[in-house]
Amino acid sequence: MSVATRTVLMPPVPNREDIDATWKYLEAGISKIMINLQEGIDMQTYMGVYTAVHNFCTSHKAVSNTSHGSIGSTHRGAHLLGEDLYQNLMTYLSNYLKGLVEISKTHTDEALLTFYIREWDRYTTAAKYINHLFRYLNRHWVKRELDEGKKNIYDVYTLHLVQWRTTLFSEVHEKVMDAVLKMVEKQRHGETIEHGQIKSIVNSFVSLGLDEADPTKSTLDVYRFNFERPFLEATKLFYQAESKEFVAENSIVEYMKKAEIRLDEEEERVAMYLHPDIILPLRKTCNNALISDHSLILRDEFQVLLDNDRYEDMQRMYNLLSRIPDGLEPLRAKFEAHVRKAGLAAVAKVAVDADKLEPKVYVDALLEIHTQYQGLVKQAFKDEPEFTRSLDNACREFVNRNQICKSGSNKSPELLAKYADTLLKKSASGAEENDLEATLVQIMTVFKYIEDKDVFQKFYSRMLARRLVHTSSSSDDAETSMISKLKEACGYEYTNKLQRMFQDMQISKDLNSGFKEFEAGLIEPEDAKPVDASYAILGTGFWPLNPPNTDFTPPAEISKAYGRFQTFYGQKHSGRKLTWLWQLCKGEVKANYCKNTKTPYTFQVSTYQMAILLLFNESDKNSYDDIKKATQLQADVLDPALGIFVKAKVLLSNPDGEKPGPGNMYHLNYDFKSKKIRVNLNIPVKSEQKQEVDETHKTIEEDRKLLMQSAIVRIMKARKKMKHTQLVSECINQIRTRFVPKIPDIKKCIDILLEKEYLERLEDDELGYLA
Structure with missing residues (x-):
């Protein structure tokens, strides 16, 4: 008759003085619980076992026969009897489990799992009952042993687990794990399995993780060593073999789809029946086998996907390679080179004749490339900061160094400023205000990449001046919006003069109102009707305007009109000199x-x-x-x-x-x-326009020299002494937000300041500041 079907009958509770009979009674009760628990335990049997445990530990006869030593007889006797009961229970459990080991040898694969799970459930459920019935032993003898620092003593429930681990688990865990791995492999091949069995095995392995130093605590050591480690090894071997075979027979894109499916399946597997602790090492194992081992061929395919605008496949590749260390860096380098090449090609396409190139055509070519690849970064690369940085680096390159900007010219900021001018003029194709605002945002996108921001500022301020003087702005709101954007990008100093220009125009409006009243008070002959004129008073320090480059005798009608205004202005502001800008x-x-x-x-x-x-x-x-x-x-x-x-x-x-x-x-x-x-x-005459452009560039060069000199003086005033190379480096860092200075130009500025005795040469290539 097998262990699973044996019936145990309980005798009456023996005399408490008969120790042997008491244990036999207990053994029968334990057996009934272990074997026939499903039939239930009647209250009489339950109370009988509980009473027998108490009797075993407190037998008076045993006390008188075993008392010795200096400890009180009652205490010592109970101590010895508790130890006997503990040892008898441990021997019983060991024998019971050895019987299960023998039966397990008749099972393999899923049958073995079924047997293991059934017996584990029966055993642990019985352990809870027995632990309750042996409370007296736990409360007194076991507690006293633990308090005295004894090792390898456990409460009755934990003792059950320890015995299972040392007697049965140590014999069958490898066969059980083999059966688990076979089931998992079946599932990976698409078969349906009873995954609840694996979950039960996992829970069993976890439950057996007891801390030897502190039995009240549990660890995952047993689970990690006996389940997790072989599971990860089997997973690695499975995917290495499968991926190698799949890559040999399919395209890289198809392989990526397959890898994605496999990775998702493993995540589901964890949620379905594995312990959460395995998630990180399992991901690492799968990533190595499915991605790292094939990273070279994946990266080689990236250029093909870029060339053919395969956004979805690039997103798939990004998701895969982002799972491994440094997996994306080679992609970022290729992406940056590709965008730079695309940008240069787009400029070359429109730059047939650089002198006749329309600013809008040029800026649109730059924006088209940026918009295209910004969409790629957003869609395929999840707006990842490093890919955004690669995009920015590429755009900075093709915006500042392209066919139009040969030999370090400042053509990009100049053309961008001209495009902004055409948009902000009244004649600009009557664009809706919302459309204009959106286009200004796009202009700022290109502006962000321009290195020579001082060039843009010079051209923009000259064109703004003309728009304001000729009242040709499409709207004050649009002009203000653009200045706000520039201020946000470059700070207050960058737009200070632009804002002062607006203030001058507002002051001029009020001045003109006052002049009309003044003019109305003058007594004029009936046939000498004054010219209807308005005037703008522009502060010399804020407006990028030069005096006329020619002599001029205005006609009499104009002379009278501006003579009256000079009289009016002289009364309001005595001592101020007006320089008439006839060319405007x-x-x-x-x-x-x-x-x-x-x-x-x-x-x-x-x-x-x-x-x-x-x-x-x-x-x-x-x-x-x-x-x-x-x-x-x-x-x-x-x-x-x-x-x-x-x-x-x-x-x-x-x-x-x-x-x-x-x-x-x-x-x-x-x-x-x-x-x-x-x-x-x-x-406007082309020769005049060219002359103005040349003058603007000349002004830019002069301003740059002054800016570099002031930066050098500012640095040296703060530091007092500094190495020549350090000064050059610090000067570049301070100025690079406006333009990227050339080292020879900085050295020339240092020489000028040495001549002017702002600086002096010291020993060891060091410079000193002269107050």
């Missing part, structure tokens, strides 16, 4: 002389052009020399102005087609016709 002045004149038109044309002209046209009020024809003498304009200003009039057929030249110059005669064209009533003749 403009106005409108009505052409009342034209035939065949009901409504007279209005010519929009510069003040220089106005002075030329008003000469034709006195005479229908004027010679080149007469015009030059009357206006005092230099040829480089006069010739383009006359050329525009001739081209527009406002004036007729004699001889026809000749360039303006001495000997030419100009006639007023009474048959002038235009589709527009308002005719704009104030058109």
Whole structure:
């Protein structure tokens, strides 16, 4: 008859003085619990066993026969009898478990697991009952032994676990683990298994982790050594073999899909039946077998995916390689090189003629590449900071060093400033305010990558000045928004002058209101109606504007008007000197002389052009020399102005087609016709534009020298003494937010400051500050 079906009958409780009979009674009770627990225990048997344990530990006869030593007889006798009971129970459990070991040999694989789990459940449930029935032993003898520091003494429940571990587990755990691994492999091959069995095995292994030093504590040592370690080894071997075979027969993209599925399955496996403690080492094992071992071929495929814009597959590769140490670094390097190459190619595509390149076309080419790869970083690389840094590095390279910016020119900031100018002008394609704001944000995206931010500032401030003076801004809100963005990016100093320009324009509005009242109070002849003019007073230190580069005699009508304003301004601000910027002045004149038109044309002209046209009020024809003498304009200003009039057929030249110059005669064209009533003749001349660009670059170079010198003085004033190389390095660090200074330029500035005796040379290549 097998152990599982043996029936145990309980005799009556023996006399407490008969120790042997008492143990036999207890043994029968324990056996009934161990073997037939499912049938239940009646209250009489339960109380009988409990009473027998108490009797065994407190038998008076035993006390008198075993008392000795200096300890009181009752205490010592109970001590010895408790030890006997403990030893008898341990021997019983050992024999019981040896019987199970023998039966286990008849089972293999899943049958062995079924047997192990069934017996473990029966055994641990019985252990709880027996532990309760032996409370007296736990409370007195076991506690006393532990208090005295005895080793290898456990409460009755723990004793059950220790005996299972030393007697049965040590014999069967390898076979049990083999059966578990076979089941897991079946599941990995797609078969359905009874995973609850594995969970029960895991729980059993965990329960057997007892701390030898402190039995009240548990450890995972048994589980880790006997379950986790072989499980991880089997996992590694399985995936190494499978992945090697799969890679040999399939594409890399298909392999990545397979690897993703396998990794997810292992995560589910942990949640389903494994202990949570295994999650990290299991991930590491799977990552090594499925990813690290194939990282080279994965990275080689990355360039192919980049070239073909395979976002989803790149995301898959990112997710896989992010699981291993330094898995993504080679991808970031390839990504950066790819974006830089794409940016350079995009610029080369639009840079057929650099001189005729439209700012919008150039900036759009830069933005297109940035937008494309920013989307890739967001979608495939989860906006990871390191990939964002790689994108920024690549964009910085192709924005500052491309075909348009050959030999270190400052073309990118110049073109960006010009694009901003076209957007912020009234003539800018009538874009909606929301669209304009979005485009300004895009401009700031490119601005972020520009190294020579001082170049952008110079061009932007000059163009802003013109927009404000000519009242050609699309809106004050848009202008303010752009300045706020620049201030946020570069700080208060960067936009200080731009904001002061706005303040000057506001002050000028109030000044003009006061001038109108002043002018209204003047007594004028009825036929001398004053010119309707407005004036802008611009602070010399804030506006990037130069005095006129030509002499000029304004016409009488203009002279009277500005004379009145000077009188008014002198009364309000005595001692201030006004320098008239005639090259920026403009106005409108009505052409009342034209035939065949009901409504007279209005010519929009510069003040220089106005002075030329008003000469034709006195005479229908004027010679080149007469015009030059009357206006005092230099040829480089006069010739383009006359050329525009001739081209527009406002004036007729004699001889026809000749360039303006001495000997030419100009006639007023009474048959002038235009589709527009308002005719704009104030058109910028290319030579003037080029000259202004050259002047701007010259100003930038001068400002840079001053900026470097002030930085050097500031550093030396704080440090007093400094090595030459350290000073150069510190100077670069302080200035690089505005532009990247060249080392030879810094050295020249140091030499200038040495000559000016701001600095002195000391020993060991050291420089000193002279107060």
